[in-house]
Amino acid sequence: MSAYTALTRANYRAAVRDKTTVFFTFAFPLLFLIVFGLIFQGQTVKDDGPPYINYIAPGVLSWGVGNAAMFGVAFTLMHWRRDDILRLIWRTPASLTSVLASRYAIAVGVGLAQAALFIGVALLPGFGLRLASGWPLVLPVLVLGITTFMALGLVVGSLADTPEAVAAIANCIMVPMAFLSGSFFPADLMPPWVRDLSLALPLRYFNDGVLGTLSETHHGSAADYALSCAGLIGFAALFALVAAKTFRWSNRG
Amino acid sequence: MRAPGMPESRPRRRPDLLVGPAVLRGAAELHPVKDPVNGRRFELRAKEFFVLDHLDGERTLAEVGDAYAGRFGARLGEAQWRQLLGLLYGRGLLAGAEGAAQAGSPGASGPRPKGALSGRSTVLSGHVRMVSDAGALIEHLHRRTAFARTPFFLGTVLLLVCAMMIHLAAEFGTLVDDMNQLAHQPVLLMAAGVGLWVSMALHELAHGLVGRAFGGTVTEIGLRWRLPVTYMYCLVQDVPFFARRRHQMATAAAGPAMNLALLLPLWPLWAWAPAGAPHSALGGALLVGLVFALANLAPLPPLDGYKLLGYGLGVERLAAGSRGYLAAAVAGRFGRGPGTGGYPPRARAVYRAYGLAAGALTTGAAALLLLWATRTLAERYGTAGGWAPVLLLLAAVVLWRLGLAARARRLQHTPPDGDEGTRDSAHPPRTAPAVTARPPRGTAGDDHHPAREPREQVMTPVEQAAEAVVIDDVRKSYGDLKAVDGVSLTVRRGEFFGILGPNGAGKTTLIEMVEGLRRADGGSVSVLGSSPWPRNTELLRRLGVQTQASAFFTRLSALEHLRTVATLYGLGPEAADRALREVGLGEQGGTRVDDLSGGQRQRLAIATALVHEPELIMLDEPTAALDPEARRSLWSLLRGLKSQGRTIVHTTHHLDEAEALCDRVAIMSHGRVIALDTPANLVRSLKAPTRVLVPADRITVERALAIDGVDRAEVDNGEVVMETRVAGQVIVAVNEIAGPDAVQTRTATLEDAYLALTGSEH
Structure with a gap:
């Protein structure tokens, strides 16, 4: 067994044994979906536009996946540094790459499971999401989005030294971003300046990418798809650079 | 107790006892009593309480006995007096017996104080604390809200709330229309939802504040869920000991009252707003808030109305009591069981009335809801859809019963020493190596030195170099602070080397440079013949380091943790098993790392350093925070490691430890080594x-x-x-x-x- 497998297994066990977090990771986006689904049931954007659910389901999905990736990584990194687990790993011959790769594998696994569950529920008759024919294209977008938000989580986890700080910083980043990027209501209904502003936010690209591939009524062009992916790659690289700068093996000095 | 023989003596109950109003639980009338000094709680039955209550220091025992006979129609015999007074005295309830309770009457009954919610959280039900120090928060708010605790303020608010409710009741039709409008405006609906959440949080704070005002203490504020319901909670202690029932009732009613009071600002706005979106939004919010507050007053558990009714009637666990009473009544009717003869008349009336009312309320509400859901769904999805709620309800009931059964089975099968069993054990585990002979101490004569002279050590066959660690003029500064200031020392192979010094002497920094975590500003460090900096993975395989903080992988068991570490070193699981046995934790392998005792955690930390059988072991205060017994058993473990020929570098505060274990000791102070020798020579050099x-x-x-x-x-x-x-x-x-x-x-x-x-x- 490799160091990567061992750390992935340890991460996985720690994750599934934290029942509360598991529950909120999977139930929270669903809860939002149900609430919005019920509120907007049968309604359309503008008079003869597409149903709201086609906006809301991809939006809430990208928000939920990004949120979980960021929180999970930030909490793990903060805990591992605070409890000196990072030092323990440093002392073994294991490479930093295997540490990051194992956490990445968990984040991608959790994100894809979230997405599968979420889309499954959204397809139920009560919600009425209809998948576009090219829906498998959403998978690369999901992986890129998870990467971006995991990198952001690495930054947050490096800056914060307590669970409270992680929660505070992460929420301050995610909640306004969710509203500005159109996760919770259609970007088409927002004032133009908000739409322009949101181009500076990673969640906007994640949203657009998921929306454009998943939703039948918003099927985007190849250029849109490429733009979303490029945006996510750009932000991932940026956050990874910042994370490399802010990373600390230990809280002490 | 000398009282029984003295009918003229006048014992007095402690004046500081907290005595709450009598409560009914099942068929028994109980009087809650709390010792304010040690916090112990008791529930006295009517007769015991009658005696305690009458011992005012003025009445003689003979007089109290007369009163007792008058009330209960029977006289207390000598033996009963003795028993009763012994009981009251033994529990420290009489003046002059305050200390008696500590002296130990472990059988003293009474509910144990519950300071916090217990039990593990699961996906289906659980709780999480949201305020780290709820008591302090409530204390702060209590000071800030003094203005609200005046009859004028409260009276005004209550009057306004009454006026508002009358007006809203009159305009109910308009409110419903507004609500329908609001339902089509998602953004405003969300705002109303957020408002409702804030109102719920303030609801809980109101419980806490009113409870605090009447002398209770708030121990926890958090979020609880029993799917599909989530709600906030606020634990107020000592409500049973409030002097009056209306204080208890006020504490229960405070939450809904707060919800209603929060609606007050909306009311005039709604009344005066012109028809349109804002008007309907306000109306909808008012309706939601009103329904929320009033529904909370329904007398069903766990709502506030239920608690309010219980406090008002002086009955604990009203619902369970009613169920018990009705079950006993039905069983008695069929000639099975004792019937309801043991219930006092008042209890019968209360349980019967509550049972009927609650039954009618629940079935009525459930029937209405089901009818509505069935009709609505049937309209939309056809007849089959109409059956969905009924089926869902049935499925829920079945699942619930299955859950109960599974839980009962699990409780039966849980072995007595599962995870919980090891939580409190401060003692070393049974498998720990027995304490070996105490280290020799110089008590017999001048020529008997406290520590052993360094002996010839068994060399490890791998390397021929005689030095394990060579430190030459090493320096390290943090800003202006010279943490390590020109240290030179050599640790020989197979040596047990101690580094002593006060906090801040630079021990930890020195160790961190030896393991390669930090780079020396100047000088050279050589470990097992090579340089530890930059990170030298070949060297790391031969080093074992235990740290002050016990670093374990989160939520794993001891064995899982060690196996993970073993894999990081490229070893198989056998290495972990061996290391665990070596430190005497063989039986604790399945215990979660968070559930290990302090001594066990230290052992696991050492096992973590030993998993790859390193040549050089560095221990940073391995016995910090251990009790003497655990320390001694750890010593024998360390001696065993040394006898295997390993080199051990060991920092410690404990001088007796260094004296007992170390071949040589370096004493550090202010970043310098001020002495380096065998413990015996150091002592001798003192010429004391x-x-x-x-x-x-x-x-x-x-x-x-x-x-x-x-x-x-x-x-x-x-x-x-x-x-x-x-x-x-x-x-x-x-x-x-x-x-x-x-x-x-x-x-x-x-x-x-x-x-x-x-x-x-x-």
């Missing part, structure tokens, strides 16, 4: 005198001073203490004067040497 002690009645100071070789003599604590540098000679002389059994000697220890050395630096 040996003290000879003789009881003062065997020898006088004058005679002691007359002995050849005694430098000083004085009386201390009933003993004549002589200081000498020729102990053997003096002891012989003292033996002749005082007899051999009277003499004790004290030689200098490493502690004396350490204090002398580090003291001179300050």
Whole structure:
């Protein structure tokens, strides 16, 4: 067994044994979906536009996946540094790459499971999401989005030294971003300046990418798809650079 | 207790006892009593309480006995008096017996105080704390809200709330219309939802604040879920001990009252707003808030109305009591069981009435809801859809029963020493190596030195180099602070090397440079023949480091943690199993790391350092925060490691530990090594005198001073203490004067040497 497998297994066990977090990771986006689904049931954007659910389901999905990736990584990194687990790993011959790769594998696994569950529920008759024919294209977008938000989580986890700080910083980043990027209501209904502003936010690209591939009524062009992916790659690289700068093996000095 | 025989004595109950109003639980009437000093709670039955209540220090026991006979129609016999007073006295409820409770009557009954919600959270039900120090928060708010605790303020708010409710009831039709409008405006609906959440949080704070105002304490504020319901909660302690029932009722009613009061600002706005979106939004919010607050007053558990009713009637667990009563009544009707003869008349009336009312309320509400859901769904999805809620309800009931059954089975099968069993054990585990012979201590004579001389060590066959660690003029600064300031030392292979020093002496920094975590600013560090910096993975395989903080992978068991570490070193699971056995934790392998005791965690930390069988082991205060027993058993573990030929570098505060274990000791202070030698040589270099002690009645100071070789003599604590540098000679002389059994000697220890050395630096 490799160091990567061992750390992935340890991460996985720690994750599934934290029942509360598991529950909120999977139930929270669903809860939002149900609430919005019920509120907007049968309604359309503008008079003869597409149903709201086609906006809301991809939006809430990208928000939920990004949120979980960021929180999970930030909490793990903060805990591992605070409890000196990072030092323990440093002392073994294991490479930093295997540490990051194992956490990445968990984040991608959790994100894809979230997405599968979420889309499954959204397809139920009560919600009425209809998948576009090219829906498998959403998978690369999901992986890129998870990467971006995991990198952001690495930054947050490096800056914060307590669970409270992680929660505070992460929420301050995610909640306004969710509203500005159109996760919770259609970007088409927002004032133009908000739409322009949101181009500076990673969640906007994640949203657009998921929306454009998943939703039948918003099927985007190849250029849109490429733009979303490029945006996510750009932000991932940026956050990874910042994370490399802010990373600390230990809280002490 | 001397009272029973003395009908004229006047025992008095403690005036500071907290006594709450009587409550009914099942068929029994109970009086809650709390000892404010040690926090113990009791529930006294009517007769015991009657006696306690009448012992006011003025009535004699004979008078109390008369009153008792008048009330209960029977006299207390001598033996009963003895038992009763013994009970009250033993529990520390009588004046002058405050300490008796501590003296131990472990059988003292009464509910144990519940300071916090217990039990593990699961996906389906659980709780999470949201305020780290709820008591302090409520205390702060209590001071800030003094303005609201005036009759004028409260009266005004209540009047306004009543007026608002009358007006809203009159305009109910408009409110419903507004609500329908609001339902089509998602953004405003969300705003109303957020408002409702805020209102719920303030609802809980109101419970806490009113409880606090009547003398309760708030221990926890958090979020609880029993799917599909989530709600906030606020634990208020001591409500049963409030002096009056209306205080208890006010505490329960405070939450809904707060919800209603929060609606007050919306009411005029709604009344005056012109028709349109804002008007309907306000109306909808008012309706939602109103329904929320009033629904909370329904007398069903766990709603506030239920608690309110229970406090008002003085009945605990009203619902369970009613169920019990009705079950007993039905069983009695069919001739099974004792029936309801044991229930006092008031209890019968209360349980019967509540049982009927609650039953009617629940079935009525459920039927209405089901009817509505069935009709709505049937309209939309056809007849089959109409059956969905009924089926869902049935499925929920079945699942719930299955859950209960599974839980009962699990409780039956849980072995007594599962995870929980090891949580509190501060003692070393049973498999721990037994405490070996105590380290020799210099108590017999001058020529017996406290520590062993360094002996020939078993060399590890792998390397021929004689040095494990060579540190040469190493420096490290943090800003202006010179943490390590020119340290040079050599650790030989197979040596047990101690680094001693006060906090901040630079020990940890030095260790961190040896393991390669930090780079030295100057000088050179060589470990097992190579440089540890930059990160040297070949070297890391041969090093084992245990840290002060016990770092374990989150939520894994001890064995899982070690196996993970073993894999990081590229080893198989056998290595982890072996290391776990080696530190005597073989039986704790399945225990979660968070559930290990302090001593077990230290052992696991050492096992983590040993998993890859390193040649050089570095221990940073391995016995910090251990009790003496656990420390000794750890010592024998460390001695065992040394006898395997490993090199051990060991930092510690404990001088006795260094003296007992280390071959050589470096004493550090202010980043420098101020002494480096064997413990025995360090002590000897002090040239400290040996003290000879003789009881003062065997020898006088004058005679002691007359002995050849005694430098000083004085009386201390009933003993004549002589200081000498020729102990053997003096002891012989003292033996002749005082007899051999009277003499004790004290030689200098490493502690004396350490204090002398580090003291001179300050």
